[in-house]
């Protein structure tokens with residue numbers, strides 16, 4: 105006879121939540137313990153200032169990690185004599201200097217601009233082993249959801265909450281509703297995690313996950329690499345969700361073991377024991393549930409100014425009149441006007457002048473391998489004016505160089521840069537000129553996101569590389585890797 109147990113079946117999210125409740129209030133809010141706090145230059149200056157004014161210290165500097173990424177140029181940061189090259193934009197310079205002084209003053213580990221481990225905050229958390237399964241992880245940044253790829257409950261917070269976490273290592277939160285998105289079956293050859301998440305957002309819309317924490321489940325995510333799971337969870341926020349999660353498994357543990365600050369010895373063993381208890385119990389109930397067939401997912405590109413404006417690469421720019429909802433019709437028309445596209449145009453006829461391979465969505469080693477597999481032995485098209493590859497961190501950069509990927513990019517006519525947010529958003533010198541188009545592996549195609557008037561098409565690293573070669577949006581599957589190309593992991 106099956107063993108009787110009274111414990112109710114719980115989801116992964118509920119288990120992590122329950123394990124972190126410090127105090128449950130009558131109105132349903134909970135004081136939640138925060139295990140890891142990541143800090144960058146944009147959303148932290150006022151928080152540190154407020155601590156200083158109140159005469160407070162940082163409660164757990166050892167659980168806090170700071171890194172500059174948004175404002176840093178991706179060109180060299182030191183001259184030949186090792187002297188810092190000044191940051192020209194005054195606001196960026198002030199924010200970067202403030203992060204350095206604040207972390208020194210409050211005793212927080214700071215991975216500085218010239219540190220070989222510097223990188224985008226959401227790339228370095230997992231790669232350092234700072235982000236762990238079952239942990240509550242926050243950062244004053246919406247794409248913190250990325251760390252959910254390791255099975256962490258990770259979400260973005262505002263600057264006043266950054267201050268609260270710095271001071272108390274806790275946050276007052278209301279529980280989220282739970283949603284499962286199952287992608288069942290097998291992905292076709294050449295379909296990547298970015299295609300999966302763009303397809304999901306196209307299906308449920310940018311408000312589809314509102315108020316929910318999404319757990320990505322099913323065969324496709326079990327098979328997916330950790331890097332790919334991070335890519336998918338990174339964009340959960342673009343589906344309106346509070347966070348995204350994939351259950352940790354042996355792949356997660358193998359990815360984390362031996363990372364610079366991951367637990368070791370008996371602590372590692374104890375951690376893995378706990379992590380193994382986290383996956384959603386059979387019979388646990390989600391507030392909502394969606395199933396998508398893997399076979400329906402094609403290489404996917406955005407045509408508009410919202411991440412839900414997606415179409416398969418073989419498709420056409422939609423006619424705004426094809427949308428039932430009048431407000432969506434107006435939004436689609438405004439998108440097309442901004443993007444300079446005509447209804448019915450084949451995506452494959454859209455020319456691009458800029459290529460950006462980078463951002464916390466797609467700048468890990470597997471992304472660079474996928475781009476290099478397409479670019480190896482090929483050259484960028486004449487009409488591609490600017491094409492940059494920006495590794496997500498110094499460690500990714502050095503790994504790529506050890507594999508010879510940097511040479512492939514440079515020989516193809518692309519620039520190989522220093523790590524940072526770069527052209528993902530216009531907060532540093534990497535910008536797309538007004539009216540020009542960019543095939544971009546980032547996560548937001550909002551109006552002006554890559555610079556005033558810039559037109560963004562979101563896609564995967566392989567697709568960005570294919571666009572570099574042909575100078576137009578292109579199905580990467582039509583450009584088979586040439587002999588000797590790196591094999592994406």
Ligand SMILES: CC(C)[C@H](C(=O)O)[C@@H](O)C(=O)O
Nearest residue numbers: 146147174244245246247529
């Ligand atoms: C600057 C920062 C607050 C912002 C965010 O919260 O996501 C940025 O990282 C972004 O991607 O738009």
Ligand code: SF4
Nearest residue numbers: 247463464525528529
């Ligand atoms: S890479 Fe882009 S999305 Fe990620 S943290 Fe930086 S600006 Fe935000």
